[in-house]
Amino acid sequence: MTDDLWPAPTASAAVNATVTVPGSKSVTNRALVLAALAAEPGWIRRPLRSRDTLLMAAALRAMGVGIEDTVNSATGGTGGGDAWRVIPAGLHGPATVDVGNAGTVMRFLPPVAALADGPVHFDGDPRSHERPLHGVIDALRALGARIEDGGRGALPLTVYGTGALDGGPVTVDASSSSQFVSALLLSGARCNQGLEVRHSGGPLPSLPHIRMTVEMLRAAGVQVDAPEDGGEADVWRVTPGALLGRDLVVEPDLSNAAPFLAAALVTGGRVAVRDWPLRTTQPGDQLRDIFTRMGGSCALTDEGLVLTGSGRIHGIQADLHDVGELTPVIAAVAALADSESELSGIAHLRLHETDRLAALAKELNELGGDVAETEDGLRIRPRPLHGGVFHTYEDHRLATAAAVLGLTVPGIQVEDVATTAKTLPDFPGLWTGMLAGDATPATT
Numbered sequence: 001m002t003d004d005l006w007p008a009p010t011a012s013a014a015v016n017a018t019v020t021v022p023g024s025k026s027v028t029n030r031a032l033v034l035a036a037l038a039a040e041p042g043w044i045r046r047p048l049r050s051r052d053t054l055l056m057a058a059a060l061r062a063m064g065v066g067i068e069d070t071v072n073s074a075t076g077g078t079g080g081g082d083a084w085r086v087i088p089a090g091l092h093g094p095a096t097v098d099v100g101n102a103g104t105v106m107r108f109l110p111p112v113a114a115l116a117d118g119p120v121h122f123d124g125d126p127r128s129h130e131r132p133l134h135g136v137i138d139a140l141r142a143l144g145a146r147i148e149d150g151g152r153g154a155l156p157l158t159v160y161g162t163g164a165l166d167g168g169p170v171t172v173d174a175s176s177s178s179q180f181v182s183a184l185l186l187s188g189a190r191c192n193q194g195l196e197v198r199h200s201g202g203p204l205p206s207l208p209h210i211r212m213t214v215e216m217l218r219a220a221g222v223q224v225d226a227p228e229d230g231g232e233a234d235v236w237r238v239t240p241g242a243l244l245g246r247d248l249v250v251e252p253d254l255s256n257a258a259p260f261l262a263a264a265l266v267t268g269g270r271v272a273v274r275d276w277p278l279r280t281t282q283p284g285d286q287l288r289d290i291f292t293r294m295g296g297s298c299a300l301t302d303e304g305l306v307l308t309g310s311g312r313i314h315g316i317q318a319d320l321h322d323v324g325e326l327t328p329v330i331a332a333v334a335a336l337a338d339s340e341s342e343l344s345g346i347a348h349l350r351l352h353e354t355d356r357l358a359a360l361a362k363e364l365n366e367l368g369g370d371v372a373e374t375e376d377g378l379r380i381r382p383r384p385l386h387g388g389v390f391h392t393y394e395d396h397r398l399a400t401a402a403a404v405l406g407l408t409v410p411g412i413q414v415e416d417v418a419t420t421a422k423t424l425p426d427f428p429g430l431w432t433g434m435l436a437g438d439a440t441p442a443t444t
């Protein structure tokens, strides 16, 4: 973390820009895990190269997987070469994994480590010690893995892999993070008996992310029975078998498109996001509906998704349980709206990169806002905002939300804007590029 303050640029006019958003974190990190577990080499094209995905790649390399950077100018560059060639190998310990504060790394990799033939030690940022991991730890222990976690049920921990997991049925309470279910499913086909994962507990958040896991497993040739296909509620079954190596192009990160689309909404402008997929499991696709309800209009065109602001921003009553990671930017837009908003279904955000509900309420109120935490969300009553320092608590989405506010509220200084590198390389460059009319990641 740095104490740097970034003066968020104000928009001198309605924004009119076309933006290339870097690849999806969630797709890239699933693709890396599945390619590492596959029986043959694969390609990941236009991967996101950000802190979370570079940590995932480093962790898999530490366990023996080959991940090579390649540059292929024919498919266009998105920074640092445009593809990863993944060459699976026997998974080995001893190894050390730095999870940073990446939920996908800290949850998806312990099951992979249980398949390795030696100890794998996991640690990360201080916040990673507080984020829930018990679902993964308990499930792996129930499946026979040995894990030393000092009785904390959290990081740091060591998984003593023996080269194989028997698998079978396991029950997990994933009400605090859908990533518990995704983590088990991703490695399930490599268990001798496959895996039957049953969720038992409060409602599961972020269901689109579990669907993303199921669809990516199926695309790798794995047979998965899932509740949405007529299966039993809250039960997923993964049949054992080899995973195919894939040649996969990563979609743009639609959740990271949120601040750019919001810019069109709050300035009454127009922003096009290139390469918006026509069909996707990414929760960010729901921005089309959410921002339309908040006053914008959306069209899928040859240019990508185009959002046009009307000059009016409406408050919204929205249950964001499925799409929690969109909350910070939606809250920023709601603070600039013409009526009250109620965002619900997001109590689990208290356990994200930071306590997002507390952080959003505090930071918006310090700029003159009227935001209250509810039991499971935020109530936002728009009031005129003034400039000031917006603290970001090492949370990339707090920083991008602050940038949205800064477009129309002069004098906002974003603390540690570099924290956006968790999922967005060079956010400040993309943001100023958008204000100049075009934002395309620099090719390095």
Ligand SMILES: O=C(O)C1=C[C@@H](OP(=O)(O)O)[C@@H](O)[C@H](O)C1
Binding pocket: 025, 026, 027, 103, 104, 176, 177, 178, 179, 182, 205, 206, 209, 210, 324, 325, 348
């Ligand atoms: O599986 C994934 O890629 C993710 C699942 C969600 O986690 P939670 O279910 O913990 O909210 C989401 O918030 C996170 O940003 C990414």
Ligand SMILES: C=C(OP(=O)(O)O)C(=O)O
Binding pocket: 101, 102, 103, 104, 325, 352, 353, 397, 423
């Ligand atoms: C919750 C998030 O990340 P993580 O993958 O670390 O859980 C997020 O990106 O909003």
